[in-house]
Amino acid sequence: MLFNSLTFLVFFAIVLALHHLPLPWRWRKGQLWIASYLFYAAWNPPFVLLLWISTVVDWFAGRRLASASEPRFRRLILLLSLAVNLGLLGYFKYGTFMLSSFIDFMDTLGIAFRPAMPDIVLPVGISFYTFQSMSYTIDIYRGRMQPWHSFSDFALYVTFFPQLVAGPIVRATTFLPQTIEPRRATTDQLGWGLALLVMGLSQKILLADALLAPVVDKVYASPAQAGWIDVWMANLAFSGQIFCDFSGYSTCAIGVALCLGFILPENFNAPLAAEGFTDFWRRWHISLSTWLRDYLYIPLGGNRKGDLRTYVHLLITMLLGGLWHGASWLFVLWGGLHGGFLAVERFVRRWGNQRGIRLSHAFWHVSIWLLTLALLCVTWVFFRSHDFGAAMLLLKAMFGGNGGALLTGAEIRQALFVIIPLLVVHRRLRETNLRTVVASWPWSVRSVGLAGLLIALCLSPGDDRAFIYFQF
DSSP, X not given: OOTTSHHHHHHHHHHHHHHTSSOOHHHHHHHHHHHHHHHHHTTOGGGHXXXXXXXXXXXXXXXXXXXXXXXXXHHHHHHHHHHHHHHHHHHHHHHHHHHHHHHHHHHHTTOOOOOOOOOOOOOTTHXXXXXXXXXXXXXXXXXXXXXXXXHHHHHHHHHOGGGTTTOOOOOHHHHGGGGTSOOOOOHHHHHHHHHXXXXXXXXXXXXXXXXXXXXXXXXXXXXXXXXHHHHHHHHHHHHHHHHHHHHHHHHHHXXXXXXXTOOOOOOOSOGGGOXXXXXXXXXXXXXXXXXXXXXXXXXXXXXXXXXXXXXXHHHHHHHHHHHXXXXXXXXXXXXXXXXXXXXXXXXXXXXXXXXXXXXXXXXXXHHHHHHHHHHHHHHHHHHHOSSHHHHHHHHHHHTTOOBOOOOOHHHHHHHHHHHHHHHHHHHHTTTSOHHHHHHTSOHHHHHHHHHHHHHHHHHOOOOOXXXXXXXX
């Protein structure tokens, strides 16, 4: 069930109406629990079983961790929980990839190994709810929280439909306390939640799908014919497309949850205004970057074991972060590039700090921002390409190795019509947030703007594109 579909709007209207009935809180939580399973089952009903497995395993693992005192037994329980969760994730998301990689490796040895390829369907959102469920068990193991008293509350946490399939990845310590007292949106929350839903759908349908996706698709469909202007413009457009697509989903999820009285964490904070890759990952997919920091980077040793180990930890974290995004060596390479840029940036900053160099002038801030944006465009080549050969053709064209031309002047203007205002808005939001800015506008301006978005959404033909991050 897609947010950008009439089916979802009908579904959400029914859920919202039931949630506001004068019923006991446990009944209304039960309605949300059932609605969440129906929401997920709309894609592929049998995969609800995977949700149940993760939920039941981590629920009982959490309780046993709290009651066990012997360290070795506690580690065994944690490993069992991780094995089940990562085992399911590994089989469904990476099974075919690992087998294909093994076949390629055997080919390099001159061994013709041709097993039957498994027909594995990727369950939507498995990377998101797996990480979310795992964090509960890990936090109990670390003593950061106690097992929750209600299984139904925990099941609602794992399956809560607004963010179930594409985040934000919510921590149990953030969500579960909200299940204690009855939740109903205030008038202000309901209004802002619906406004966020409209803005999120506008990002997805009007900007990502209608204006930016055609430009990106045209260049990536014909990499051999693309010139340097085409590739740079396509990757600038893809920066906007993937932001509007993924941030659009997160905005919808946060808005829908707010309409039900639940607060979800922000997932984006003007990432296209980032000054450096450290700044970028503080602003892009915040729930994933903080998850990787807290459950991978810091346990590896973080920056506590010297400079060289810190660079290694950054690289490992980002390589695995790239692999989280997709079962492809292109995603691994994308993550590795980000890890490399983070390491280089850390080295340069330390070198500058040791020599008392301070780049405080506005010129340097703008220069670092533009350099970051350019390097992001380079990394997107590996994220968006269908195969390594296409990525190499596009990189070659990007740096002047191809004199072709694909995009028309009208298509370039169409992309810039979105990208330039988007970059300006992100620079404006670097030190503030959307709600603060919108609240500063007169009521009439807010009303006209929202009405305009609604009219544009109603008039938009749409092409029912799934959200990009559904594949992760």
